[in-house]
Amino acid sequence: MSAMWTRAARLAAPALALWLAACSADKPTPAALQPITPTIAGRQVWSTQIGSVSFPLQVAVRAGQFVVASDDGTVAALDAATGRELWRAQVGARLSAGVGSDGRFAAVATRDQQLVLLDGGAQRWSVPLEAGVVTPPLVAGERVFVLGVDRAVHAFDALDGRRLWTFRRPGDPLMLAHPGLLAAWQDTLLVGQGARLVALDPLKGSLRWEVAVTSPRGTNEVERLADLAGPASRVGDSFCVRAFQNAVGCVNAATRSLQWSQNGGGQKAIGGDASIVVGADASDRVTARQRAGGGLAWTSELLLNRGLSAPVVAGPAVVFGDFEGQLHFLAKDTGAPLLRLPTDGARIAAPLVLSDTNLLAVTAKGGVFAFRPE
16 A cells, blocks of 8 residues: 555545534434333443543443443443443553453554553553554454554454554545444454455455445445444344445355345444344434344334434343433334433443343443343
8 A cells, every 4th residue: 555545544534524523513403302101121230430432432342341441541341240340441542442352351542543452451562553543443362453544454463462464455535434343253354344344364364255235326435435334233144234324234244145235324333133223324213124134124213313322232122322311212123212211411422232131321421321121
């Protein structure tokens, strides 16, 4: 990759971020919350503080732990059942992405383009990166995988930080400053490269196969951006994912084939389980589709323009967080409201996650709240 292309990749993502911010300057009025009569029970089981969160945090869920992080470089592992702090560390720099964890190692990226690895809460190493990172690193098989905003993929040895390989291909003129897709499937690394789900050999960094989730469309480079937004919704060999502002689709990794793809706007990642995939579009219209075939299950406009988070499916409910820190539980089969629970009044700043029966929400103020739907 030429030096000029490298420079273009580094500049394009911030430029696009500014463009998106300008487009959203005049936001429509959020839908007013209507009174609901709860039809399921749920309660807060614990809470703690991590520090303010303005970067695209993704909470790691491993071995009964939630691993969280804050803007100032604080990283902490919490017992998912009780909220007890297992360890807390400070990496000494503001974060741009995290957290990736395998239960032992935890990896984050800093705004000054450093990859930092913690081992049980102690900093093991830090290495420089070629480009900015907004996608949480993936830690698997004693390796750390990193996806840059330039779409280059790097692998590092978790024990000593050695760079093992780099995979890059000619890219589009614009890169998306938005969390992408990194996932492990069997002995394969899955990566979002534009609108394609790409499978790499994690030992060598060589290409195994790729599947296009959609065909980017539009009259200009910005409209044709269709990068896959992470995290994906995985059930077995099926990986369902959103292509930014273009489509939602599912890929079967075992057969290396596209199961289905349906047009649809939206920027945030989707959630799902064995029966449905669900997400909100740019106006926060919620759409649920059947995982088998992609047929429409239901839509809901109850939460329009409320800045919805990526959702999680918890038993009979689909749960979204909003810009006021409210958690909205919708019936998985119909979209009807079931329950609403508050946090601290600040925006839900990370995709909602589950560990066993505990659902975790992290707010922009740094509130960490665990709920148990019942």
